[in-house]
Amino acid sequence: MQVKGVLLNFNKPLTMGVLNITGDSFYAGSRNAFKEQYLPKALKMAAEGADILDIGAYSTRPGANEVDELTEIKKLTEAISIIRGALPGMIISADTFRASVAREAVAAGADIINDIGGGTLDDQMFETVAALRVPYILMHMRGNPQTMNSKAVYADLVGEIVFELSEKVNRLHELGVADIIIDPGFGFAKTALQNFELLKRLDELSIFNAPILAGLSRKSMIWRTLKITPDEALNGTTALNMVALMNGAKILRVHDVKEASEAIQLWEVYKG
Template sequence: MFQAPQDTCFSPRLTLRCPGGRVLDLRRPQVMGILNLTPDSFFEGNRIGSLDDLLRRAEQMLREGAAVLDLGGYSTRPGADDISPDEEKRRLLPAVAAVRQAFPEAFISVDTFRAGVAAEAVAAGADILNDVSGGQLDEQMLPTAGRLGVPYILMHMRGTPHTMTQLTQYTDDLVLELVRYFRDKLQELRHHGVTDVVLDPGFGFAKTPAQGYELLRRLRELQVLGLPILAGLSRKSMVYKPLGLTPDAALPGTISVNTLAVLNGAQLLRVHDVAEARQTIQLVINTFPSISP
């Protein structure tokens, strides 16, 4: 375990100030439900075919206890097709507007790395930006996040979704490299006026399964930065491949790794299966009450 330099630490903030004066409280671990609007999502069971299907699934997730709904129109799985900003907007914007109208109190996150898409999604009703690239794929993303005044999920990734699987060599300690990356990106975000931030270590993004499990074991070390931590492990290859399974059979494994993530300090679980994640959090808190105030 490394000792982080003092200047990497930030004031603890486990609440996110969202549009309309609403506050998302992450002092108790919460669930983010995944709503993929892409026809080539890696998990076939989460593909959405229509707005009616979207609203039905959104309602079910909220009923099962999702604190946030995460909508995405661009698949970031390895080998996924690239699409234009216009196509991403075509998929995403009507969906955001429909969910906002149907569920006015819901917290809506948009999974995009494009500043223009992000700005229009917030105008359509989104509350939170979830950027897998940390602003590296669009130089206007961080200034746009500051201008929009919404919380920002900062993920660690190298390269692009199409090249990241070849960029898994780390010359330094893996967690120390992530802390340095987050430290530098947080300084950029603060320069642009963004202070409500969630950290996502990026499981599966420029990391091998072995590196993913090291990161899971050491997740609590990222708490040195004083910000909420998101764990996105749901049905990923680091779960199903070691078991010789496919994503559709990986729910038990996902529950196991999500349990470890909460025990090791995750405040937000990004999942396909909301009810199971909520039960996981509740049982962990029942067993270890100190995890939640």
């Protein structure tokens, strides 16, 4: 995959650190609402082994506060500029579902667009990514963050996810988008049991011949199953991240970079 004109190799799985520049994330430990917090958190993640930093200024948890377009652009571009200045070699992903924000984020220094809407929340996103000529993370979701929980109805969970993603992959290819990362969307329009089934069958997404991203970090499928809180869900996250690696994940999107990097290191030794 071409990123910054360099070929990114997925022979070894990568760690993507989550940098939420909002006070509204579901996990309190990932909230970085103030400008002064951005760089120290980014530097810490880089030191712990992050290959990619995923920066987002709009929480997509159910019931999250709305963020207007101009505010999202201002916060996201400011954070990207600060971090790009200090970490010129770091791969930066902009977490947004708005095409206009994607354009400004890339102009500010972002290398990848991570769209939780998979093109459904802004009908200009696919054309915009094609014009920007950057890699695109295509996530599976139905509805929007406010309605997605009511749409977790499937006759064939993985079959329907593959079908819905394939239509979008075909459209992206028609537009000339060559570099696509597949995110099955754990927790988005899926129940806890559906998430576990999806994790078990994750390797079936290899049909796309694209890197698979697993975003399991501290999600409700972990803490509700264990009857704990998101703050206590690191051990469960690490356990499921290892399962994801065994089932074909090439990127782990996490709040805790050190632990994910260690899991990848152990996985690499295990598989030989």
